Amino acid sequence: MSSIRRHRLAALGAALAAGSLALSAAPAVAVTGGTPVAGSDTTYAYTAKIVVGAHERGCSGVLVDPEWLLTAASCFAENPAASLSVPAGVPVKPTSAVIGLSGTQGTERNVVEIVPRTDRDVVLARLNRPVTNVTPAQLATTAPTAGSELGFVGYGRTKTDWAPLQPHTGTYTVDSAAATSAGVTGKAGAAACMGDTGGPVVSGGKLVGLNSRSAQGGCLGVDETQTSTTGVIARVDDLGSWIGENAGATRIVDFNGDAVEDIAVGDPMATVGGETTAGLVRVVHGGGKGNAEITQDLDWVPGGAEAGDHFGNHLATVDYNEDGYTDLVVTASEENVGSAVDAGFVDILFGGKNGLGSGPAARHFEQGAGNGSIAASAPETGDRMGASVAAGTTAEGKPWVLIGAPGEALGSLAKAGAAFYVHGDTNVSINQDTSDVPGAAETNDAFGTSVTGDSNFIAIGAPGDAIGGDANAGNLAVLSHKLGADGRPGVVTGMDQDNEKISGGAEAGDKFGQALAMVAYRPSGATTATDSILAIGSPGEAMAAETGAAQQAGAGNVILVHIKADGAWDYMHALNQGSSTDDRSGTIEAGDSTGAALSAVNTAPRAVGSAATLKIAVGVPGEDLGDATDAGAIHTFSLLGSAGAEDLWIEAGDGDGIPGAPHTGDKLGTSIHFTPRNLYAGMPYGPAATGALHVLPFPNAVTGGTSRPATTYQPGKGGLPAVGDYFGYSVR
Known part of the structure; x- marks a missing residue:
């Protein structure tokens, strides 16, 4: 029921004619003899039109969570007539989806992860960003029964149209029900066609199954002697817990997109090519897929290994280009830039099918280069850009990176400190001279010594800030991801220990933040x-x-x-x-x-x-x-x-x-990273x-x-x- 290019039609048609219920294998069109959904009808807005590769396949799907579609495994299987086995992780071919399509309108997203079922023709497909303007379908909680009627929807071909822009609807009668599927027959000549694969099948407005296989009688391109409208749907009424578990899980670090967790470990004091303390990062790929070493002497990593760079002293992860592969943010905060000693810089190294370095070219951030505030800020001795780093996505799914430069001088104020908020193709600076940022820039504030953030807010620490005359008492600023007129994150508040809400008081040497x-x-x-x-x-x-x-x-x-x-x-x-x-x-x-x-x-x-x-x-x-x-x-x-x-x-x-x-001297607790799966405890000192x-x-x-x-x-x-x-x- 999925549509594929015309040069494959003859072979697929032969397979369909050979079996009464042949597997559908790609996306595209609509229900034969069905009814086109009017452009103003939002009843089935949760239906998705899926395109695999360079329009090599087309399928249908259904939004079941703001970030996830349910669709057919056969849409992604290499040869669905032979096997529905689909590897978990990033799809083999680039895949896009349009949700809520009405005429030419809809929300377009990329499918960046596949979670297959092994017991039926079903996969969960994660989108690169949530869909917030369409209400997801609700799952039925009872199985289809013989003799009942079900509605079905899809973007497959019709009798006369190869690729309609609107979804079509039809009605099934249930012939029989099994543990993971149900046999159906289309009423009034309606049949699921190529491109309807994975489309929703509903009962009483609730999602009970997905289009899976069809005899495709009357579909465009199918032999006219094939008149059967029988088919098979994959049941989903019992998958609520499975969907919830996957939709509610946090993302793993996965540089090569195989759905197995990877680990990146920094050794910033390592010798590289005879250069002491140049630094490196070692990657351990999950699933026994080997290790990799990343240094600045690799041709795809900016810069070159030099003594004292400390490459890998701070790491963060985020899928910055939203392709499903985790990307690694690496700092070298003691990197010399020109004559500026320890000016520091930061790189985003992109993941890909073969791990880090097999994706797009690295994004490089050093002051005086590129664009935005980073380009407008000159590298200076002791800036230590990258002495802290954090990364994540906003509630809307937009990736961001926050880079601390605690040694940044502001005018004559040495080590006042700054941070850079990186998003999209640009970046902005934040410091205590920025409008509304709490505190006042002073020498040795070290604003940017620490940075953190989540989907709602970011925070920047200045542990060197003097509070009421108490040196190194410390304070911090909290900002939101909502950008103001100046393009900077909006200031939410500032905090120090002299605040009446906080127990205790600011004292010299506290290093709050x-x-x-x-x-x-x-x-x-x-x-x-x-x-x-x-x-x-x-x-x-x-x-x-x-x-x-x-x-x-x-x-x-x-x-x-x-x-x-x-x-x-x-x-x-x-x-x-x-x-x-x-x-x-x-x-x-x-x-x-x-x-x-x-x-x-x-x-x-x-x-x-x-x-x-x-x-x-x-x-x-x-x-x-x-x-x-x-x-x-x-x-x-x-x-x-x-x-x-x-x-x-x-x-x-x-x-x-x-x-x-x-x-x-072991200093356990110096390096820690907590995830829902593990606590990582680094012991660099012994x-x-x-x-x-x-x-x-x-x-x-x-x-x-x-x-x-x-x-x-x-x-x-x-x-x-x-x-x-x-x-x-x-x-x-």
Whole structure:
């Protein structure tokens, strides 16, 4: 029932004539003898017209979620007459879809991921951006029954039209029903034709199935002696849970588009081509598909490996060009640009079928080049562009990258700091001299030391900012993705510890905002993830272990803030180690540096947020364990639960997945990255001389979970080259 090019018609027609129910295999047209849908009729607006390749196939589909279509696997199968097997991941051929088409109007999207069923002719197809102007179809909850009537819709050919612009409708009578399919016969001469494959089949306005196979009697191009209108539909009434699980899942890092998670690990101190501390990134492809090494000496990576570049010191991931392959944002914040020492730059390396480097040419960002604010800003010694980086997509699905340059001078103000917001084909600068940005630019503010963001907001930290005369007390700015008249993200608010909403007060050396983490979540009563939780690390904060006890310098603290959809915000509570009078793990001690690194995660972003779904990992790299000074630890908490009720303490050798025993100078907690699947704990400082990365399954990293075997990546093991210096310094 899918349409394909005319030069394949004869072969396909023979196959159709040979079998009473031949598989349909491509997209295109409409229902034979059916009724064209009027341009003003939005009843079937959720129906999609799908084009595979250079119009090699055409199918129909149905929007079942703002980001997902249901359609037929046969639309994507290499030879649907022989097999409906379809590989998961990015479609083999570029695929587009138009949803809500009426005449020539509709919302066009690209299909960037396929999730196939193995038991029926069905796939889920993820779109590059949500469709917000069409209401998705609702699934039926009961199976079709023999003798009942079903309506069906598609863009397949008709008796007379090869490729109509409007969908057509027809009616089936159900002949029989099986576990995953149903046999049907078209009424009044209506039959599903090529191009109707994957189109919706409805009962009482609810989606019960998809067009799958048809005898195609009366369809254009089919032998006139073929008059049967029998067919088979793929049932979908029992797929609600499967659809919900996939639609509600967070995206994995997948550089080669095979639907298996990949890992990128930075080693910014690595020697490359004899150049010490030039830096590199190692990629471990999931599914045993090998490893790759990325350096600036590769011809597709901008620049060249030089001593002190520190390439790979910070990483972020996003599908920036919206093709389904994950792209890697890599910084080299100590890169010299011309005569400007440590000016720094950033690259977006694009994924493709064969991994990073097999996609489009890299996007390169260095001051004084390109366009936008980055081009208008001259590289200067010590700018350290790329000393922090974050990336993601907005609620509308638009990709963005946020780059910190904490050493940026503003006029005569050295190291005042700045950040660059990159979106589309342009970028804008943000600093404390920018209109409405809270605070005033001052020497050594280091605005841009930390950056974070989610689908709603971004935040930029200035831990060097003096508050009320207290040097290095720190503050931050929160902005939205909604651009103002000047093209910059709109300012939402600023925060420091002298704010009346925040417990405590600004003190010299707190370094409030040294680390940041933000995650979007859906509050009770909302239908989407409109709100955000911002975690703010103050690793220099002095804390008392007991009420009335002496302050422990540099113990560290983390503050949680709830930012509402309208930008209003409230202080939630603090996260820190325990005392004898509470139930938190650990003990507040001088020099722990709690909050030096942060990573937050929402394991169920579509669901109402809960203590079980919103988690944060807090780095405690200065923790002393026994005689091991600065051995380090990781402390995980719930973002919505009380601080001690659901916290978990992780240190080397405690059974959670970090092997061995604590050693002096390991500084566990320096490099952390939390996902709904794993907690990645980098140990660049030891005890392995090369550095290492430990991957703890999610249950190992949260209270109440059943521990599973952890995985360690280390140079010299698992196919990785046996050379490394700070392997695990960064990971995505």
